[in-house]
Amino acid sequence: MVPLRLGVVVLCLVAILGSGLLGAGSAVASQEAEARAFIQSLGDDALDVLQRDDLDYETAVEEFGSLFRQAFDIPLVARFALGRYWRSASEEQRQRYVDLFERVMLRTYSRRFDEYNGQTFEALSVRPEGSRDLLVSSRFNRMRGPPVSVGWRVRPQQDGDFKVLDVVIENVSMALTQRNEYSAIIQRSGGRIDALIDALEEQLSEIQSG
Amino acid sequence: MSIARKSCRLALLGIAAVAISACATAPSDEIDVGGIADPLEPVNRVTFGLNQLVDGAVVRPAAEIYGGVVPELARDGVTNFLRNLRSPIIIANQALQGDWQGVDHAAARMLINTTVGLGGVFDLADYNGAGIPYENEDFGQTLAVWGVEPGFYVVLPLLGPSSLRDTGGLVVDTLADPVRIALHDAEADELTVARTVATVLDARSRTLDATDELEASSVDYYAATRSLYVQLRQAAIADGEAATSFEFPEMDEAWLDDGQGSEPASAEQLADAPVDRAADAAGPARNDAPLLRLDLPADAAHAPSPLPELILDLGR
Numbered sequence: 001m002v003p004l005r006l007g008v009v010v011l012c013l014v015a016i017l018g019s020g021l022l023g024a025g026s027a028v029a030s031q032e033a034e035a036r037a038f039i040q041s042l043g044d045d046a047l048d049v050l051q052r053d054d055l056d057y058e059t060a061v062e063e064f065g066s067l068f069r070q071a072f073d074i075p076l077v078a079r080f081a082l083g084r085y086w087r088s089a090s091e092e093q094r095q096r097y098v099d100l101f102e103r104v105m106l107r108t109y110s111r112r113f114d115e116y117n118g119q120t121f122e123a124l125s126v127r128p129e130g131s132r133d134l135l136v137s138s139r140f141n142r143m144r145g146p147p148v149s150v151g152w153r154v155r156p157q158q159d160g161d162f163k164v165l166d167v168v169i170e171n172v173s174m175a176l177t178q179r180n181e182y183s184a185i186i187q188r189s190g191g192r193i194d195a196l197i198d199a200l201e202e203q204l205s206e207i208q209s210g
Numbered sequence: 211m212s213i214a215r216k217s218c219r220l221a222l223l224g225i226a227a228v229a230i231s232a233c234a235t236a237p238s239d240e241i242d243v244g245g246i247a248d249p250l251e252p253v254n255r256v257t258f259g260l261n262q263l264v265d266g267a268v269v270r271p272a273a274e275i276y277g278g279v280v281p282e283l284a285r286d287g288v289t290n291f292l293r294n295l296r297s298p299i300i301i302a303n304q305a306l307q308g309d310w311q312g313v314d315h316a317a318a319r320m321l322i323n324t325t326v327g328l329g330g331v332f333d334l335a336d337y338n339g340a341g342i343p344y345e346n347e348d349f350g351q352t353l354a355v356w357g358v359e360p361g362f363y364v365v366l367p368l369l370g371p372s373s374l375r376d377t378g379g380l381v382v383d384t385l386a387d388p389v390r391i392a393l394h395d396a397e398a399d400e401l402t403v404a405r406t407v408a409t410v411l412d413a414r415s416r417t418l419d420a421t422d423e424l425e426a427s428s429v430d431y432y433a434a435t436r437s438l439y440v441q442l443r444q445a446a447i448a449d450g451e452a453a454t455s456f457e458f459p460e461m462d463e464a465w466l467d468d469g470q471g472s473e474p475a476s477a478e479q480l481a482d483a484p485v486d487r488a489a490d491a492a493g494p495a496r497n498d499a500p501l502l503r504l505d506l507p508a509d510a511a512h513a514p515s516p517l518p519e520l521i522l523d524l525g526r
Contacts (some may be wrong), residue, residue, distance in 0.1 A: 076461050108427045130457050146339070153458070165458050171445035176456070177437045180245050184433030199429045207426070 032126040043121035073163035081178040118143040273414035294330025303347035350379025371439040
């Protein structure tokens with residue numbers, strides 16, 4: 001009966017090892033699934049607000065804004081966009097900048113609400129990005145024209161939730177583009193951070209009046 | 211002169227372009243993350259402004275009329291036809307990049323669309339987006355796959371954003387194009403002119419919304435366009451794979467790697483931003499790693515992507 005007993009031992013070993021391996025694998029897989037679900041519900045909620053007819057524009061922006069503030073790590077995104085100039089900015093400049101950044105982002109995203117009519121949103125695959133983030137690929141299906149591919153860089157938070165750090169539209173990173181833009185403005189003004197703050201203020205008033 | 215002999219002459223030109231681009235390595239401290247050296251920025255900004263004037267006065271109104279008058283179905287036909295004309299150039303560049311699957315796909319597309327697709331008017335090879343998608347290639351991308359650096363950023367008159375490398379690539383592609391050479395030999399250069407006009411109208415009419423959006427949401431349109439150009443080119447070179455990968459540190463970490471990473475951190479900077487160096491040494495070397503890493507796997511999976519076309523649309 002030795003072979004049989006050996007067989008049982010092997011089977012047990014396989015079962016133990018197997019469950020361990022599967023456990024490790026499924027921890028990663030479940031985090032990826034959660035990230036995907038997070039983005040799917042964020043996209044659905046956003047489209048929901050954007051497509052509601054009963055809200056006037058300002059209320060819609062407000063609703064959209066609370067979604068946006070909840071889902072994005074705005075101070076961190078703002079800090080990334082300021083690049084190396086963050087360090088030389090005073091505390092007061094930082095506060096003004098982050099506040100302006102948030103309002104500009106919100107207005108930019110909600111500028112053309114009617115564009116979103118009839119769109120559907122699909123979160124697709126997830127892959128690791130950088131040393132601690134996940135990139136969730138997604139697709140906006142439009143009524144006309146080809147679908148738009150959008151990647152969401154999300155960072156797992158301590159409480160098990162996620163925060164969005166970057167939106168990558170057709171392979172163009174918003175955070176990187178803003179960072180390049182902002183550093184160009186500051187460089188052209190001879191390193192003055194206030195030049196950027198002024199430019200953002202001007203942009204905000206343009207968007208709001210337009 | 212035969213097409214073969216002309217192509218030989220062009221190969222020499224190509225080598226010259228490589229040599230020029232290779233020499234033109236910019237000082238590294240001018241390169242920002244996701245950016246490109248732009249030593250000619252003052253000149254480029256002037257050219258950019260002039261291009262915008264020409265666009266506003268001529269190209270844009272023409273594209274709006276074209277988009278308004280010609281029905282969508284016919285415009286799609288024009289897009290397909292123009293893309294099909296690029297097939298020889300695309301196949302040659304896929305081959306030069308050693309991308310045999312790409313050669314296969316481009317050749318199959320040309321064969322199917324030229325015959326059943328009635329000279330390329332119908333994209334039956336990718337019917338309903340379910341077949342072989344169009345993938346643009348150019349000699350600038352080929353040079354990049356060969357390891358040639360972009361050199362620095364240039365804004366070409368009328369043609370728009372480019373780099374030293376990609377300008378060389380554009381010249382080679384244009385001169386080596388068998389369609390252009392054949393038309394020239396047939397003394398039908400006016401057809402090449404017509405093709406160029408159609409290409410501009412087609413590209414501009416499809417990018418009106420995108421450029422409006424970018425202009426409205428940017429604080430510095432020139433810098434935004436430059437950043438976009440670099441990012442889209444990187445993606446095109448990697449055949450649609452997102453090519454840029456960068457770290458996104460936490461708020462309270464020392465961001466020694468941000469911006470122009472060559473700056474050594476001062477003792478003061480290190481002091482005011484506590485960093486667990488030991489933890490960093492154990493984990494991935496975040497603060498020592500370059501913020502931006504360019505991965506250009508030669509055999510990257512060939513994801514379908516509209517990017518190369520977007521690039522074309524942006525500038526050319």
